[in-house]
Amino acid sequence: MPHLELMSLEEKIGQLCLVNGAEGEIPSWLAEDVAAGRVGGVLNEVDPAVAERLQRLALSRPAGIPLLMGRDVIHGFHTIFPIPLGQACSWDETLVEACAAHAAEEAAACGLNWTFAPMLDLGRDPRWGRVAESLGEDPLLVSRLGAAMVRGFQGGDLRDPRRLAACAKHFAGYGASEGGRDYNSCPIPEIDLRQLHFPPFQAALMAGVATVMASFCDVAGVPASANAFLLDQVLRREWGFRGFVVSDWESVDQLKLHGVAADDRDAALQAASAGLDMEMAGSTFRRHLALLVQEGHLSMERLDAMVSAVLGVKRDLGLLEGLRPLPATPSPASGAQLAHRAACQCAVLLRNEDQCLPLSRKRVRSLALLGPMAHDVAEQLGTWVFDGDTRLGITPLEALRQWEDADFQILHHPGLCSTRDLDLGQLDEAVALAAQADVAVVVLGEEAILSGEAHCRADIRLPGAQEELLRRVSQTGTPTILVLMAGRPLALEGVHELAQATLCMFHPGSQAGTALRDLLFGIEEPGGRLPISFPRQSGQIPIHYSQKSTGRPADTSSFTPMANIPQGAKQHSLGNTSHYLDAGFTPLYPFGHGLGYSFIQLKDLRLDHQTLRPGQRLGVSVTLRNTGARAGTELVQVYVRDLVASVSRPVKELKAYRRVHLEAGAVCDVHFDLGEEDLRFVGRDLRWMSEAGHFRIWVGTNSADGLEACFSLE
Numbered sequence: 001m002p003h004l005e006l007m008s009l010e011e012k013i014g015q016l017c018l019v020n021g022a023e024g025e026i027p028s029w030l031a032e033d034v035a036a037g038r039v040g041g042v043l044n045e046v047d048p049a050v051a052e053r054l055q056r057l058a059l060s061r062p063a064g065i066p067l068l069m070g071r072d073v074i075h076g077f078h079t080i081f082p083i084p085l086g087q088a089c090s091w092d093e094t095l096v097e098a099c100a101a102h103a104a105e106e107a108a109a110c111g112l113n114w115t116f117a118p119m120l121d122l123g124r125d126p127r128w129g130r131v132a133e134s135l136g137e138d139p140l141l142v143s144r145l146g147a148a149m150v151r152g153f154q155g156g157d158l159r160d161p162r163r164l165a166a167c168a169k170h171f172a173g174y175g176a177s178e179g180g181r182d183y184n185s186c187p188i189p190e191i192d193l194r195q196l197h198f199p200p201f202q203a204a205l206m207a208g209v210a211t212v213m214a215s216f217c218d219v220a221g222v223p224a225s226a227n228a229f230l231l232d233q234v235l236r237r238e239w240g241f242r243g244f245v246v247s248d249w250e251s252v253d254q255l256k257l258h259g260v261a262a263d264d265r266d267a268a269l270q271a272a273s274a275g276l277d278m279e280m281a282g283s284t285f286r287r288h289l290a291l292l293v294q295e296g297h298l299s300m301e302r303l304d305a306m307v308s309a310v311l312g313v314k315r316d317l318g319l320l321e322g323l324r325p326l327p328a329t330p331s332p333a334s335g336a337q338l339a340h341r342a343a344c345q346c347a348v349l350l351r352n353e354d355q356c357l358p359l360s361r362k363r364v365r366s367l368a369l370l371g372p373m374a375h376d377v378a379e380q381l382g383t384w385v386f387d388g389d390t391r392l393g394i395t396p397l398e399a400l401r402q403w404e405d406a407d408f409q410i411l412h413h414p415g416l417c418s419t420r421d422l423d424l425g426q427l428d429e430a431v432a433l434a435a436q437a438d439v440a441v442v443v444l445g446e447e448a449i450l451s452g453e454a455h456c457r458a459d460i461r462l463p464g465a466q467e468e469l470l471r472r473v474s475q476t477g478t479p480t481i482l483v484l485m486a487g488r489p490l491a492l493e494g495v496h497e498l499a500q501a502t503l504c505m506f507h508p509g510s511q512a513g514t515a516l517r518d519l520l521f522g523i524e525e526p527g528g529r530l531p532i533s534f535p536r537q538s539g540q541i542p543i544h545y546s547q548k549s550t551g552r553p554a555d556t557s558s559f560t561p562m563a564n565i566p567q568g569a570k571q572h573s574l575g576n577t578s579h580y581l582d583a584g585f586t587p588l589y590p591f592g593h594g595l596g597y598s599f600i601q602l603k604d605l606r607l608d609h610q611t612l613r614p615g616q617r618l619g620v621s622v623t624l625r626n627t628g629a630r631a632g633t634e635l636v637q638v639y640v641r642d643l644v645a646s647v648s649r650p651v652k653e654l655k656a657y658r659r660v661h662l663e664a665g666a667v668c669d670v671h672f673d674l675g676e677e678d679l680r681f682v683g684r685d686l687r688w689m690s691e692a693g694h695f696r697i698w699v700g701t702n703s704a705d706g707l708e709a710c711f712s713l714e
């Protein structure tokens with residue numbers, strides 16, 4: 001690294017310090033530290049003029065090195081796209097990549113060069129607020145979409161001033177936070193870490209991700225920020241990661257609170273020795289690394305490796321050659337177009353009784369638009385939108401009003417002041433509007449603040465009096481459509497039946513309004529499929545499609561709902577299987593589920609071999625027929641079960657998927673091919689391997705059903 005030998009110890013340590021910026025004026029301590037080379041990066045500074053002043057200060061000294069300028073650009077910058085969980089509903093790498101690329105361009109125009117995204121933690125517990133920021137429950141889907149986000153943020157060449165260095169976070173296992181409570185312990189056996197939690201990070205590395213963030217949590221008792229197994233053995237030695245690892249916010253200091261470090265000095269030593277390179281927000285590196293090196297506790301070799309990793313990323317960004325030019329801000333129109341496309345493609349039609357949707361413009365002359373999320377531009381954006389520009393947003397009310405004329409009337413009332421409101425005082429007015437209208441569209445869910453970091457919920461039903469609002473609206477007899485805008489799956493058992501159709505948009509972003517309007521009236525088709533299971537009740541969590549069979553698997557014949565248990569039933573008389581008496585064992589909506597407006601049927605599953613031999617591919621084909629009257633898109637999904645293996649394997653695992661567009665009446669064949677590598681798993685010796693034996697394969701449109709066949713691996 002050219003600069004290394006010219007740098008003093010203080011300057012080297014400076015490169016490892018990421019400090020929080022100041023909105024507006026640069027405080028004197030920051031100006032002094034930057035000018036003295038005691039800072040390697042600044043986060044949360046988004047004023048391009050201030051960013052430029054900071055960069056000039058960094059360059060004002062001989063051999064000065066520009067700063068990394070970081071920010072959480074998670075699902076948009078000024079233009080906001082659906083939350084990551086929403087984007088994952090698209091199962092579309094091209095779309096996800098395009099959203100990240102647009103966000104990078106808007107952010108880079110403000111002087112940023114680094115984003116703390118994508119979050120690659122598995123979202124398997126909807127109580128966990130950060131499920132909003134996840135790409136869902138499945139390692140394959142998270143890997144593909146996470147890699148697409150990395151490509152979008154970073155582009156082909158980080159020197160391009162429109163691109164940002166990405167950060168794969170939070171390494172590793174954070175999604176398994178106990179009880180869905182943020183920051184909690186993650187008791188994950190190594191076999192599951194390797195099988196489930198690592199693959200998305202490996203995929204991000206393959207996509208060239210520049211940086212990795214250590215997570216807040218402890219994995220099997222060792223906090224990630226001081227976890228040499230994660231940061232050194234796996235990330236560097238096994239996977240050959242060459243970028244740098246940044247801590248999470250003050251997570252080095254927090255080693256004391258975890259109870260594994262005696263003081264800040266100990267925390268800094270443990271983190272640096274374990275493989276952490278840069279400290280975010282804390283000051284343990286700044287205060288202690290020099291002495292730790294001088295006294296021989298931390299080798300100069302390790303310190304140089306840390307600095308080289310940071311300088312390597314700066315080199316890749318072109319920063320060692322000077323300041324990057326500020327790119328132009330992309331046009332808001334292009335952002336709006338993409339945000340609209342994304343919100344449509346990410347919307348999941350969960351239910352559609354009697355093809356209630358799409359609505360006909362000819363038949364609907366008055367529409368009651370109700371609910372606290374129908375007209376609140378800030379709340380529809382979701383979590384992590386520090387820079388989201390509400391002026392670029394449009395609410396459902398505003399979008400529908402654009403269409404109002406003598407033949408089409410919008411009757412609007414929120415019914416409740418917020419999604420948490422328990423006051424029933426306004427309900428009558430809202431319900432009266434529903435009674436007058438041809439159709440009622442009730443937009444419910446969660447305000448942005450109810451999900452995201454540290455915003456976990458134990459009970460994930462619709463908060464406040466929203467269920468009551470929906471119940472009263474449905475009692476009017478007016479056809480009712482439930483639209484959900486939320487940061488997580490909600491437990492809707494007993495509620496969703498009140499509406500004829502349910503459309504889940506998660507938090508859809510800036511263009512929620514135009515997207516909902518166009519979806520309701522069939523100008524667009526809801527393109528989303530669930531990347532996460534919807535439980536019936538909160539108490540079923542965790543519930544994900546790829547569970548293990550167990551030795552006593554439940555099926556519909558083996559469980560008696562609580563209400564049907566005969567009085568005085570003897571202990572084993574109902575059989576003993578893995579289920580809840582009061583909630584069964586199935587989710588309300590399975591992973592992969594979502595309806596469209598056309599009728600696309602799958603038939604004739606064909607395998608080109610019954611036996612997959614080494615070096616061969618197994619061709620899998622299915623025929624799709626669109627029997628509906630309009631063109632549509634289906635997501636064809638391939639699942640496999642390894643029937644007998646040396647470790648128990650999930651009842652189903654996603655192996656492949658494809659979005660297929662079909663014109664009305666069209667028929668087409670869709671082909672997949674699987675190889676031996678698709679059938680590998682982490683074995684008892686913690687290595688990836690496959691085993692000869694029998695497999696079941698399903699091709700379908702969700703994880704619960706599908707056409708079925710068998711094959712074997714030789």
Ligand code: BGC
Pocket residue numbers: 072116169248249453
């Ligand atoms: C979060 C990270 C985020 C960082 C910087 C932390 O609290 O866990 O995901 O990137 O703050 O804002």
